[in-house]
Amino acid sequence: xxxxxxxxxxxxxxxxxxxxxxxxxxxxxxxxxxxxxxxxxxxxxxxxxxxxxxxxx
Numbered sequence: 600x601x602x603x604x605x606x607x608x609x610x611x612x613x614x615x616x617x618x619x620x621x622x623x624x625x626x627x628x629x630x631x632x633x634x635x636x637x638x639x640x641x642x643x644x645x646x647x648x649x650x651x652x653x654x655x656x
Contacts, residue, residue: 600654610653622646 600606626639 600650605655607653607655615650615653619643619646619650 601610601612606612622642622645623639626642629638629642630636
């Protein structure tokens with residue numbers, strides 16, 4: 600998104616990437632423990648929504 604100028608200049612790209620990676624890892628762990636993909640879907644969905652809040656259309 601940043602390379603295509605679709606991301607706000609105020610977005611901390613490294614922090615957003617770290618948050619996405621943490622959500623994926625957390626969601627995968629919880630999904631394994633709970634034997635359900637719901638936790639993964641919710642974690643990743645929330646972070647993607649947050650990243651999209653920095654999108655420039």
